[in-house]
Amino acid sequence: MSISSRFAVGIHILALIKLNNEGVTSSEFLATSVNTNPAVIRKLMGMLKKAGLIEVHPGIAGAKLAKELSCITLFDVYKAVNVVQEKELFSIHESPHPDCPVGRNIQNTIEPLFTAAQLAMEKVLRNVTLEDVVRDIATKENIC
Amino acid sequence: MSISSRFAVGIHILALIKLNNEGVTSSEFLATSVNTNPAVIRKLMGMLKKAGLIEVHPGIAGAKLAKELSCITLFDVYKAVNVVQEKELFSIHESPHPDCPVGRNIQNTIEPLFTAAQLAMEKVLRNVTLEDVVRDIATKENIC
DNA sequence: ATACATGTAATTGATATTGTTACAGATAAA
DNA sequence: TTTATCTGTAACAATATCAATTACATGTAT
Structure with missing residues (x-):
């Protein structure tokens, strides 16, 4: 099991x-860098937009940040792209047998631990934050 | 996405x-409590056995603990049942474009964070520990 | 020999992921 | 107003994982 790469792609x-602040960041441009299909990017852009992280408009090329990167955490992206639901990182088997001491308690015992x-x-x-991420990339590139 | 219930079932x-210490804990007995198929239990028993957590023998009914429960952590079970590989809880998209500053650095930047x-x-x-789990079940049952 | 248990492989159905194609709708520019 | 370009979105296929199921080989005790 692995958490969907939508999270990594969102970042x-x-x-x-x-980093492309001056240019036009279209879905095709992003798709080339990510190495995937523009439609995949557009679906993710929709999720990031819905979460208030970016601004995109039908018919207008390019996405813009809706917030300072220092105000966006990895958790915000993780929630935006919907990779793991609350309390559902671990799944627990359903309907264990109620006539067994373990069966009737295991879910309530395990759930808070998970x-x-x-x-x-x-x-x-x-x-x-995303600022941390961009700073790290910039450092690796010797941009600053 | 959710981590396989093999983990919860292993616990x-x-x-x-x-808790069935005095009785014979066969795969069928376990399957009834878990509410699944005995073959599913046997596969898991094989994994727990391989990890040195239980003792099972072909032809001989019942599994026994190979260690004190206080010496078995949830992490031991998690590794035993093979639900998440090292460094692979999050997946990262492969082959981003090397001609892009983000594409050529994103994997190395993200990987340590993940x-x-x-x-x-x-x-x-x-x-x-599993002792904690059993104690919690016992408490819920007013066994002690 | 038999009865019964574990070990294990093959198959199926359900679900999630990723990529692909296609097209409707919005916008800007000629 | 027409055309080109982009976003938004739906439908579909390929692949992988999970969980259940069936079947059977193998091992053990009586």
């Missing part, structure tokens, strides 16, 4: 909109 | 072997 899109693990992961995502 | 199996998030989640799993 890619936002970073590239920023949720805690998921929240710990998400906390890390909350502590990284 | 269920270990807890039930413990790994850190995964490790934070796994750390929580390391800090819970």
Whole structure:
């Protein structure tokens, strides 16, 4: 199991909109950099737009950031592209047998443990901004 | 996306072997409590056995714990049932375009961030033992 | 020998992912 | 107003994973 690459591609899109600030960041331009199909990018752009992270308009080429990158965390992107639902990183088997002490309690016992693990992961995502990501790319490129 | 319920079922199996200590914990007995097929349980028993968590023998009914439950963490089960590979909780798109500053750096920039998030989640799993799980079930049952 | 258990492979149905094609609708420019 | 270009979106296919199911080989005890 792996969390969908929509998350990584979403980060890619936002970073590239920023670094291509002067140019026009169309779905085709993004698709070339990501190495995928423009329609895939447009679907993701729709999700990022719905989450208030970018501005896109039908008929008008190019996406723009709707916020400062320092105000967008990886968690925001993760939620925007809908890769993992709340409390559902781990799945728990349904309908265990109620006549068994383990069967009738396992779900309630495990659920908070799984949720805690998921929240710990998400906390890390909350502590990284897209500005951090772009800065790292810039450093690797010796842009600054 | 969700992590396979093999993980939750693996925990269920270990807890039930413990609470059924006096009885014979066969794959059919476990399957009834989990509410699945005995062959599914046997596959999981094979994984738990391979990881050194339980003892099972062909032709001999019932599984036994190979370790104290206090020495088995949720992380041990998680690894045993093979639900998430190292550094692969999040997937990253392959072959982004090398002629783009973002394309040629995104993987190296993102990978350590994703790994850190995964490790934070796994750390929580390391800090819970199967003894904790069984104790919680026992408490809910007023067994002790 | 038999009865019964585990070990394991093959198959199926359901679901998610990613890519692809096609086209409607919006916009700008000629 | 016509044309070109872009976004928005739906439909579809290919692939992968999951979970259940069936079947059967193998091992053990009586």
